[in-house]
Amino acid sequence: MxxxxxxxDDRAEMLAKIGVKDIDDLFIDVPNHALLKGLVDxxxxxxxxxxxxxxxxxxxxxxxAGSVPFFVGAGAYRHxxxxxxxxxxxxxEFLTAYTPYQPEISQGTLQALYEFQTQVAQIxxxxxxxxxxxxxxxxxxxxxxxxxRITRKNKAIVSGNLHPQYIDVIKSATKYTEDVxxxxxxxxxxxxxxxxxxxxxxNCVIVQYPDFFxxxxxxxxxxxxLHEKNKLLVIITTEIVALGAIKSPGEMGADxxxxxxxxxxxxxxxxxxxxxxxxxxxxxVRQLPGRLCGQTTxxxxxxxxxxxxxxxxxxxxxxxxxxxxxxxAGLCTLAFTIHMTLLGEAGYRQLAKINHAAAxxxxxxxSKVKGVELLNDTFFNEFTVRLNKNAADVVEALVEQDxxxxxxxxxLYPDNxxxxxxxxxxxxxxxxxxxxxxLVGELSEVLK
Amino acid sequence: xxMNNQGRPTSVENSGNSTRSGYPSYTGSRGLxxxxxxxxxxxxxxxxxxxxxxxxxxxxxxxxMERTEEIGLAGLTEPxxxxxYTRLSRKNYAIDLGLYPLGSCTMKHNPRLNEKVxxxxxxxxxxxxxxxxxxxxxxxLIDTLAHWLKTLTGMPAVAMSPKAGxxxxxCGLMTIRAALEAKGNPRxxxxxxxxxxxxxxxxxxxxxxxxxxxxxTKDGRVDLEAMKEALGPDVAAIMVTNPNTCGxxxxxxxxxxxxxxxxGGYFYCDGANxxxxxxxxxxxxxxxxxxxxxxHKTFSTPHGGGGPGxxxxxxxxxxxxxxxxxYVVAGDEEFELIEHDKSGKSFxxxxxxxxxxxxxxxALAYMMSHGADGLAKVAEDSVLNANYILASLKDVMSASxxxxxxxxxxxxxxxxxxxxxxxxxxxxxxxxxxxxxxxMYFPLVVHGAMLIEPTESESKLSVDQFIGMMRHLVAAAKAxxxxxxxxxxxxxxxxxxxxxAAARNPVLRWTKPDQ
Numbered sequence: 029m030x031x032x033x034x035x036x037d038d039r040a041e042m043l044a045k046i047g048v049k050d051i052d053d054l055f056i057d058v059p060n061h062a063l064l065k066g067l068v069d070x071x072x073x074x075x076x077x078x079x080x081x082x083x084x085x086x087x088x089x090x091x092x093a094g095s096v097p098f099f100v101g102a103g104a105y106r107h108x109x110x111x112x113x114x115x116x117x118x119x120x121e122f123l124t125a126y127t128p129y130q131p132e133i134s135q136g137t138l139q140a141l142y143e144f145q146t147q148v149a150q151i152x153x154x155x156x157x158x159x160x161x162x163x164x165x166x167x168x169x170x171x172x173x174x175x176x177r178i179t180r181k182n183k184a185i186v187s188g189n190l191h192p193q194y195i196d197v198i199k200s201a202t203k204y205t206e207d208v209x210x211x212x213x214x215x216x217x218x219x220x221x222x223x224x225x226x227x228x229x230x231n232c233v234i235v236q237y238p239d240f241f242x243x244x245x246x247x248x249x250x251x252x253x254l255h256e257k258n259k260l261l262v263i264i265t266t267e268i269v270a271l272g273a274i275k276s277p278g279e280m281g282a283d284x285x286x287x288x289x290x291x292x293x294x295x296x297x298x299x300x301x302x303x304x305x306x307x308x309x310x311x312x313v314r315q316l317p318g319r320l321c322g323q324t325t326x327x328x329x330x331x332x333x334x335x336x337x338x339x340x341x342x343x344x345x346x347x348x349x350x351x352x353x354x355x356x357a358g359l360c361t362l363a364f365t366i367h368m369t370l371l372g373e374a375g376y377r378q379l380a381k382i383n384h385a386a387a388x389x390x391x392x393x394x395s396k397v398k399g400v401e402l403l404n405d406t407f408f409n410e411f412t413v414r415l416n417k418n419a420a421d422v423v424e425a426l427v428e429q430d431x432x433x434x435x436x437x438x439x440l441y442p443d444n445x446x447x448x449x450x451x452x453x454x455x456x457x458x459x460x461x462x463x464x465x466x467l468v469g470e471l472s473e474v475l476k
Numbered sequence: 477x478x479m480n481n482q483g484r485p486t487s488v489e490n491s492g493n494s495t496r497s498g499y500p501s502y503t504g505s506r507g508l509x510x511x512x513x514x515x516x517x518x519x520x521x522x523x524x525x526x527x528x529x530x531x532x533x534x535x536x537x538x539x540x541m542e543r544t545e546e547i548g549l550a551g552l553t554e555p556x557x558x559x560x561y562t563r564l565s566r567k568n569y570a571i572d573l574g575l576y577p578l579g580s581c582t583m584k585h586n587p588r589l590n591e592k593v594x595x596x597x598x599x600x601x602x603x604x605x606x607x608x609x610x611x612x613x614x615x616x617l618i619d620t621l622a623h624w625l626k627t628l629t630g631m632p633a634v635a636m637s638p639k640a641g642x643x644x645x646x647c648g649l650m651t652i653r654a655a656l657e658a659k660g661n662p663r664x665x666x667x668x669x670x671x672x673x674x675x676x677x678x679x680x681x682x683x684x685x686x687x688x689x690x691x692x693t694k695d696g697r698v699d700l701e702a703m704k705e706a707l708g709p710d711v712a713a714i715m716v717t718n719p720n721t722c723g724x725x726x727x728x729x730x731x732x733x734x735x736x737x738x739x740g741g742y743f744y745c746d747g748a749n750x751x752x753x754x755x756x757x758x759x760x761x762x763x764x765x766x767x768x769x770x771x772h773k774t775f776s777t778p779h780g781g782g783g784p785g786x787x788x789x790x791x792x793x794x795x796x797x798x799x800x801x802x803y804v805v806a807g808d809e810e811f812e813l814i815e816h817d818k819s820g821k822s823f824x825x826x827x828x829x830x831x832x833x834x835x836x837x838x839a840l841a842y843m844m845s846h847g848a849d850g851l852a853k854v855a856e857d858s859v860l861n862a863n864y865i866l867a868s869l870k871d872v873m874s875a876s877x878x879x880x881x882x883x884x885x886x887x888x889x890x891x892x893x894x895x896x897x898x899x900x901x902x903x904x905x906x907x908x909x910x911x912x913x914x915x916m917y918f919p920l921v922v923h924g925a926m927l928i929e930p931t932e933s934e935s936k937l938s939v940d941q942f943i944g945m946m947r948h949l950v951a952a953a954k955a956x957x958x959x960x961x962x963x964x965x966x967x968x969x970x971x972x973x974x975x976x977a978a979a980r981n982p983v984l985r986w987t988k989p990d991q
Contacts, residue, residue: 029850031585033935034857042864042936046880051856054863054880055756057725062761064852070627073847076589082844083837087598089613093606100603103828110526112554114595117780120572121565124586126912127782128568129578131975132968133907136568137781140561143515146985150548156984162639162784165828193828200800200824204653204662204684244541274541298614299604299829300639301784313982319782324978327963327971330504336978343674343918347687352678355640355772359780366561369515370525372551378528384538385531406539427607435605442816457528 029073091432093296097463099434101410101454102240103164103191103266104299105291107379108458113293113366117359127319127358131334132326137362138333141321144365151271151368151376152285153278154307159319159335160361161304161353164266164288165194168234169201170306170317170351171262171284172209175232177315177350178283179260182207183229185222188214189239191266192440198234214444216241216412217403223253232260232284237277238270241437241452242407251281260284267291268305269456270408272380284308292371293363303360313337317351379457383409387455390464394453397468399475403450410454412437415475419451422474429470509969512563516986519550525557548988567969568781569912575934575942579884579915579927580673580721582751582773584858587845590776590838599837604829608813614833615811619804621840625769625788628851630760633796635789636803637831641748642675644768644787645715647800647826649683651766651791652713652742654798654823663712663741669698671722671919673746676715685712692921696722696877696886700731707739717746718762719753721919722877723862723884723927733763742766742795750774751931752859752883755852765792771832775839786835797821802830857932858883861939865928868943872950876922883931889924897953899924901961905952908960908967909945 034042039051048054055063074082093106117123121136128134128141141159148157161167172184184202186195188211199209208229212220222233233254238244251261263277264286271277277285287305294302308316314337322336343354371379387409394400399416415422419436426433434453441447455464480486504511536542552560569576576583594600602611622634635651638644649666656662666680669690677687688706693699698716714736718726726732733743745759745767751774759767771777771786791799798821805812813830846854859882866875866885874890889899903913903926915927930939952960965971 029846029853031587031845032850032853032857032932033938034860034932035936038936039857039860042860046860046863046867048880051860054859054882055725055753056880057727057882058753058757059727059730059762062730062757064756064758067848067852068627068755068758070624070848070851071844073850074844076845079589079841079844080593083593083596083599083617083841086613086617087593087596089616090598090602091606091610092597092601093603094597094601098603098606100606102605104603104605106601106603110554112525112558116558116561116565118591119562119565121568121570122561122781123591123778124571124583125568125781126576126578126581126583126779130569130903130907130913131973132904132965132970133567133569133912134781135969136564136566139512139514139564139567140781142984142986146516147549149985159782162643163827166639166643166826191828193825196825197827200650200826201682203824204650205682206684244539246539246541271543272547273543274538275543276547279543279545295600296603297600298602298611298833300827300832301786301834313984320982320984322978323983324974326973330970332970332973334973334975334978336975336982336984339979347677347681349674349678349681352642352646352675352682353640354642354673354675355783355785358783359778360784362781366557368549369519369552369560370554370557371549372519372524373521373547373549375524375526375528375551376547376549378524378531379526381531382528384536385534388534388537391537404537406537406541408538423607424609427610432603432606432610439605439815 096430096432097466098432099453099455099467100432102435102452103288104296105267105454105456106296106458107291107456109293109295109367110370112370113363116366117363122362123359128335131332135332138321140362140365142323142333144361145321147365147368148305148307151268152287152307153276154285155310156313157305157307158316159321160357161306161318162357163300163302163304164286165197167286167304167306168194168264169198171286172198172202172207172234174284174315174317175260175262176207178312179231181229181231183231184209185225185230185233186211187220187222187235188212189220189241190234190236190264191240194264217243219245222250226257226259230259232262234262234264236264236266238408241412242404242410244274244406244408246280248280255281262286267409269380269383272376273384273408289364293367294360301357301360303357303364315350318353319356382457386457386459387411390455393464393468397472397475409456410452413451413453415449415451417449417475419449425474426470431467431470433467433471510563512560514986515550515552515560518556518560519552521546521549521551523551523553525552525554574911575930575938576912577914577928577930578912579929580748581915582929582931584776584931585933586776586778587842589845590841593841594834594837612811615804615813617840618836619806619811621836624840624843625790628754629767629790630758631790632793633791633799635791635799637800637826638768638787638789639827639832640783640785641768641770641787642679643826644789645675645679645746646682648744648766648768648789649679650823651795651798652744653683655795656712658821664710666712667703667706667714669716671720671921672715672717673721673748676746696724697726698732700728703732704735707735709739711739711741713742713744715744715746717748719749719882722886722921723881724877725882729762737763748773749883752855754855755848756855765795771835771839776842777835777838784832784835786832798823800824800826854932861930861932861934864939865930865943869946872947884927884929886922887926888922891950892953895953896958897961899926901964902949902953904964904972905949905961907965911945
């Protein structure tokens with residue numbers, strides 16, 4: 029077995045040193061009938077080549093996004109990741125290291141986290157960020173819990189234009205705590221009046237920016253109104269590239285910002301692993317969930333970094349912890365920060381500009397197609413169109429033409445008949461003009 | 477001095493003290509140990525390592541929300557970035573560099589085949605919301621992994637979506653609560669042994685439960701009698717790690733399960749230490765109702781400096797209906813992905829999308845590589861290595877409990893009594909010897925704990941070297957070489973770091989010096 033270095037001679041010698049005859053003598057504490065006498069009913073070991081062949085077979089039965097004109101977003105976006113990113117995250121010193129609990133021999137991971145936290149704080153326009161969460165959706169759940177800890181009120185108002193699966197995650201995260209989650213009506217392209225749902229018990233309002241349907245709303249007035257009532261504003265961004273083009277949540281007055289960082293450095297990966305971004309104001313630092321990296325000095329006075337404020341965390345506080353979270357998104361965080369460093373401010377802004385320009389171009393092409401109505405006044409790289417036919421049927425028909433045309437909104441809103449014809453379309457720098465023209469051409473045929 | 481024809485010295489006579497030159501370094505670097513600044517100190521906002529095309533003028537649709545202020549992001553060109561991160565990487569300890577004996581963390585070898593297959597475009601470049609008809613291979617893969625997990629644990633169902641061990645715990649406990657609520661009473665108490673991971677009580681709290689600790693017996697196991705006394709109609713579940721965090725198998729595990737079932741509660745098993753028994757013991761045969769599996773421990777998905785993890789939860793028949801969405805169903809002709817609960821029983825959703833697919837691919841590749849035979853060997857070798865360490869060190873260190881242990885060996889600090897050396901000092905001295913320290917001060921049930929988990933990835937030579945190093949340090953501590961410990965590490969990229977100062981005045985980001 030290629031991964032097991034002990035030889036049978038080694039094993040015999042070691043058993044002798046321990047003073048037992050048989051390996052099963054080391055399992056004597058297992059109730060006798062529970063120790064399996066034979067092997068479990070699964071295939072035996074395989075060569076490296078055989079394993080590869082098995083995975084090639086799995087892979088071949090999927091249509092990869094890069095192989096067809098592809099327009100699905102809705103919280104996960106196909107961007108180009110520079111080769112240097114993947115090389116670096118595969119270096120064994122990063123890939124095969126544990127959580128940096130021994131800082132003297134983990135400065136690589138720690139310094140990268142410190143730089144990551146700085147980047148996230150800058151992008152979101154906030155004071156501080158943590159060292160990442162599992163993903164954007166779980167970070168959203170943590171934001172609701174944090175808002176309650178800060179305000180000691182138990183009701184969160186959630187925009188109906190937040191990604192439906194994020195809403196579900198927030199509901200589940202707070203299901204057995206004493207929180208109440210109120211979701212406003214979904215309104216594709218009308219402004220929501222969230223303020224009217226706010227009452228004394230409210231701790232925060234949670235909105236998405238740009239929202240699920242792609243609309244860009246200015247939440248500055250909402251932030252002011254909420255702050256007047258001592259309530260918090262939580263802003264969630266699922267396409268973090270957008271913040272290279274539009275005002276940061278911090279500029280609008282957000283108290284907590286949650287982001288899905290997958291777009292930077294990380295592939296689609298069928299939904300995970302991704303990287304949750306979490307930022308807030310300095311005054312709420314001690315209420316943050318998850319790991320934090322901080323600067324300090326060593327015994328010789330040299331600058332170094334450590335995990336800090338761990339008295340918030342489960343391994344110290346146990347049942348009184350701010351969260352039960354232990355892991356962060358480690359390697360995905362590293363991929364994010366390397367990609368962002370390669371971009372720099374100039375590259376990040378240019379990337380955002382290219383994405384927006386491509387979306388504007390496709391929206392304009394689609395607006396001319398009979399049976400397509402663009403629902404957005406504003407958008408970044410994703411917008412919603414209403415078709416003259418059921419959107420799920422149209423998408424399936426276009427799969428036959430080797431096009432993955434977008435997300436039929438009904439997949440996430442199965443009970444909302446008003447949205448049955450709505451198609452959410454995302455465009456990135458990876459979308460070519462040919463891809464757009466193929467979509468427009470075939471869509472025109474299908475909608476005829 | 478020996479010289480070649482050009483006058484270049486070829487021998488090293490009179491080369492001075494071998495441990496340290498004593499000369500101050502102008503750069504702060506010493507040989508291959510190089511100092512590296514922050515990206516904000518070496519880069520700037522105009523520099524970039526990515527070339528993009530120009531964009532023709534167009535009318536934007538941002539609705540007047542353009543970002544105008546400078547963000548402040550520092551950029552680096554590719555050569556600068558490569559050097560920056562390569563230099564940083566060399567300040568990390570890693571499995572690839574040496575034995576990583578962190579108890580309860582299972583730092584085993586991460587096969588590179590798994591990194592290769594996870595990058596196949598049909599697995600990495602697929603979107604979670606593209607039509608289900610176009611991801612049949614992915615759903616098959618998830619279903620296949622589920623089959624392996626169910627077979628290895630002897631459990632009938634598995635919830636795949638939790639993103640880490642603690643997330644799996646949350647999933648398991650929420651499923652239990654949903655099942656109890658369906659019976660009309662969620663109850664109010666969760667029992668957890670004193671030796672439990674901190675995530676256990678934190679998770680129970682998130683599920684609205686009060687945690688009642690159960691003491692350990694003198695031999696490091698759950699005190700069955702004390703547990704039975706704590707049981708009552710208000711107890712929803714007991715959370716037990718097995719093998720436990722002292723590295724011991726809970727001998728009375730079946731009695732524990734029976735007792736909690738008798739009062740109508742559930743048995744949640746923390747599967748963090750599944751590596752010790754994989755392929756040898758099925759938790760389903762022990763009366764477990766729910767157990768999370770850390771794919772990043774037992775099934776070798778890389779720890780990556782702290783994540784990402786994955787924590788699928790296997791479930792009993794009674795709990796399965798309450799599991800979260802989504803889940804995969806193998807239909808007659810194709811795989812279905814159930815994203816909406818039609819039964820009204822599921823407690824909800826743990827995460828957007830379908831879980832840690834990238835981790836699923838790696839874990840399944842690891843499992844297929846080992847097979848049923850190799851996985852049993854994994855458990856055996858990991859237990860063998862740990863017991864060999866226990867047997868080889870117990871005469872000079874203080875083993876907390878009598879053996880055999882499972883895949884990790886627990887020592888406490890009694891052997892350091894009167895040496896003036898603490899568990900922390902001892903750990904830092906291990907760094908100077910080229911090792912990552914073991915887990916220290918956990919579990920909480922012994923004083924100055926040192927929990928050593930070698931895993932099955934270590935050769936006998938490697939384990940022998942580790943043992944030799946530990947014996948050497950013990951001898952040094954007992955010989956009164958206090959400074960060697962109290963000042964350690966001396967040879968790491970940095971000396972001991974001031975964690976108190978970091979927490980007192982948190983500096984969590986870089987800011988421009990003039991701000």
